[in-house]
Amino acid sequence: MTIQEAQARIKARVWQAVAQSDLDLTALDKNTLESFVDLVTESAMLEIDSELDIPNLKTSQVTIDEDEDEDEFGEEILWQGRPLLSLVFYYTVTNERIKITSGLLGKAHENVELIRVQDIDHSQTFGERLLKIGDITIRSHDPSHPEIVLRNVQNPSDVYEILRRAVLDARKRHNFSYREEM
Incomplete structure (x- = not known):
């Protein structure tokens, strides 16, 4: 699965969770709601990546002893x-x-x-x-x-x-x- 596919699946799940929730989101305009879902999707992807991270092998520059x-x-x-x-x-x-x-x-x-x-x-x-x-x-x-x-x-x-x-x-x-x- 590519990153774009994973991101699309997570985004679809977030939209599904929003639709099934009892939250009243009618006060939010469409652009704000889409921005919120994008933010949640990005946060989920970064959290998944940090969980996959292996000790002593970081995704950014490594500080080495x-x-x-x-x-x-x-x-x-x-x-x-x-x-x-x-x-x-x-x-x-x-x-x-x-x-x-x-x-x-x-x-x-x-x-x-x-x-x-x-x-x-x-x-x-x-x-x-x-x-x-x-x-x-x-x-x-x-x-x-x-x-x-x-x-x-x-x-x-x-x-x-x-x-x-x-x-x-x-x-x-x-x-x-x-x-x-x-």
Whole structure:
């Protein structure tokens, strides 16, 4: 089920509960009532997401203890997150690469070295802006993964900045310069 489908189902349930309740809502105009239902739906989605959250893996920037600032390969973890309402995808950005882990019981791993990243973009639809989520598109020279999309990331502009700075730092650290042809 996609986030839009889940949101539509929750919204339908809220409307159903309003219709079946004994509340007198005739004093509210249609726009106010629709705004109220949208607010309740958004709150329900955020609550569901917080309940699905796994300890030590937050949807926004992680504050990591001094002892836990490196992963199992000795790389510095810059950001960890997961898509809104997802149990099967986990994203990690280190100072060397972007790691995407998928799967609930079995696990699949995708890695893109930061030095191979060509371009990073982020986008949000109107509904995603209300939920403060968005997609980050990463284009790279990696032959197996030329384009990766981190979907439904919480605070995408913050994650975009973390990625952009990490790519620039990786290029500087490896003495890599990028030259455009005219």
